[in-house]
Amino acid sequence: MTEQTSDPVERLRRLCLALPEATERLSHGEPAWFTGRAPMFVMAARHHHDDRLAFWCAAPPGAAEALVAERPDRFFIPPYVGHRGWLGYRLDLPEVDWDEVAELVSDAYRHVAPARLRDASG
Template structure:
């Protein structure tokens, strides 16, 4: 994985109100405060691909995968809960990645933090 891609993903995640990062299952992962988790890196952890997995609102996983199955997939373990996987070893539209990260955060964050996000924080 390119260090620049990880830096870009990290910046998107940590720009959200009270988002934190720590290692989970040997990979960088992002949380709202100490929990819940909203995204995680999967650097060849489960296959030979570099990707990240993110929480998603109902229906979003199916929409992304149908839109571009070369970039998006149903990840193991958390895919049954609606999480979306994003391959980072293919060319990316980082606006899509930013949307997915924000949706992931909104999916798990408390209303008070979502209000702060909506207020432009």
């Protein structure tokens, strides 16, 4: 039986580390997850230069803009990496949809992972 936690960053960590060869290390003082040795696919944003508890993730072209336009209360364009198509997702709002978070994490991983890891992730 999987232990549940109410800490959103811990839940995010578990989703990220469940992917093939995913690793964690600090980036800019925040937990971040990488596809093996590189590149980064998700970064926690615990009030990183603003008041939000969120995460930032790699996204396919156009996805961030579309999601922000559809649900600006939940999604945002993060500083520093938003110009590269990254997406921000708020974890500090009520009723986080963890199935949606899992899908975003998986999509981010597949977006940046080398082909051999993308194939292994399903």
